[in-house]
Amino acid sequence: MVGKRHHGSSNMAVLLQSQGMYKEFSGPLFAPGTPSSGSLDLKDGHGNSLERPLFRPVELDEIGDDDSGEYPHQPDKKRRLTTCQVQFLEKSFELENKLEPERKLQIAKVLGLKPRQIAVWFQNRRARWKTKQIEKDYESLKSSYDALKMDHDSLVKEKEDLKAEVLSLTKRLLKEENGSLESFEPKRLPDNLQNLDSTLAFEVKKLHGQTMLCKQEDISSANSAILDSESPHHTHEGDCSMLMELNSYSNAFRLDHSDHSQIGDVDDVKHCNFLSPEDTSCGSEFHVAEQVFWLWP
DNA sequence: TTAGTCAAACTGCAAC
DNA sequence: GTTGCAGTTTGACTAA
Numbered sequence: 001m002v003g004k005r006h007h008g009s010s011n012m013a014v015l016l017q018s019q020g021m022y023k024e025f026s027g028p029l030f031a032p033g034t035p036s037s038g039s040l041d042l043k044d045g046h047g048n049s050l051e052r053p054l055f056r057p058v059e060l061d062e063i064g065d066d067d068s069g070e071y072p073h074q075p076d077k078k079r080r081l082t083t084c085q086v087q088f089l090e091k092s093f094e095l096e097n098k099l100e101p102e103r104k105l106q107i108a109k110v111l112g113l114k115p116r117q118i119a120v121w122f123q124n125r126r127a128r129w130k131t132k133q134i135e136k137d138y139e140s141l142k143s144s145y146d147a148l149k150m151d152h153d154s155l156v157k158e159k160e161d162l163k164a165e166v167l168s169l170t171k172r173l174l175k176e177e178n179g180s181l182e183s184f185e186p187k188r189l190p191d192n193l194q195n196l197d198s199t200l201a202f203e204v205k206k207l208h209g210q211t212m213l214c215k216q217e218d219i220s221s222a223n224s225a226i227l228d229s230e231s232p233h234h235t236h237e238g239d240c241s242m243l244m245e246l247n248s249y250s251n252a253f254r255l256d257h258s259d260h261s262q263i264g265d266v267d268d269v270k271h272c273n274f275l276s277p278e279d280t281s282c283g284s285e286f287h288v289a290e291q292v293f294w295l296w297p
Numbered sequence: 298t299t300a301g302t303c304a305a306a307c308t309g310c311a312a313c
Numbered sequence: 314g315t316t317g318c319a320g321t322t323t324g325a326c327t328a329a
Contacts (some may be wrong), residue, residue: 078305101315120306124319128304130318285326299329307322313315 081121085111089118093125 081089092107099107099122108115 080304080325098317117305119316121304127318192298205307301327301329303324305324305328308319308320310318310320311326 084111089121093122097122097126097129
């Protein structure tokens with residue numbers, strides 16, 4: 001595989017064999033430190049001699065910087081490697097994508113190319129491989145991104161739905177605010193909240209008695225803050241802040257077990273005890289907050 | 298014919 | 314000096 005380093009020299013005979021191009025050659029073709037003598041007799045699987053343009057053996061002293069190899073009369077012409085040459089180079093690249101000097105000379109000799117050409121081919125091949133890798137990585141990252149985006153979009157939609165529900169319930173709360181506390185009765189209590197105990201109802205009543213002191217415009221302004229779950233309203237702003245704590249179910253959930261000092265006096269904190277995560281009567285923090293809205297007259 | 302693509306080859310730079 | 318790499322040029326090839 002590309003990227004793994006081997007000593008290509010020792011693998012070269014194997015490579016030749018695997019391509020059916022190494023039948024009758026014997027001897028340590030590419031043993032390290034033992035340059036081949038040049039007496040190659042490469043034959044294909046049918047016993048045909050692999051002379052150029054595929055594998056014309058080139059003597060080492062024949063390999064020079066001049067460009068007069070196969071096309072002596074076209075020194076400036078750029079010529080493509082033959083299919084077999086490319087195949088050989090590809091196999092060699094798979095075994096080892098870097099090129100030691102000795103291996104370069106030996107490949108050049110086998111393929112009848114100049115060492116410089118082999119070096120250039122490997123260089124370009126590494127560049128192509130890198131480009132392919134980048135494309136692969138991109139595709140992989142893109143699919144991860146798409147999956148995450150789908151997740152995110154679904155969560156955003158869920159958040160919007162919950163916001164809308166909170167807004168709707170808040171509006172109903174404001175609408176019904178004119179009713180007296182004495183006539184307080186749980187209205188349209190969902191089936192799953194029927195078992196809400198009387199203590200919770202009492203606490204809500206009591207808290208409601210405090211929040212009734214708030215003017216309607218204060219509550220309205222608070223509603224915008226409610227919709228922004230990121231907005232912390234833990235400062236001492238009177239009882240309205242407590243209402244906001246209740247309305248913002250995520251914040252309400254934190255009240256019981258995090259920083260009580262942000263809320264106010266101990267009694268206020270106590271009022272929120274029923275919002276603690278230990279209260280499993282409704283299953284989730286949102287449902288606990290929901291109870292408050294349903295119970296509110 | 299031409300524009301686009303691919304691959305061979307070159308150039309300049311940095312690291313060793 | 315050699316090698317690898319990024320960027321570029323150049324030539325072969327192909328489809329419209």
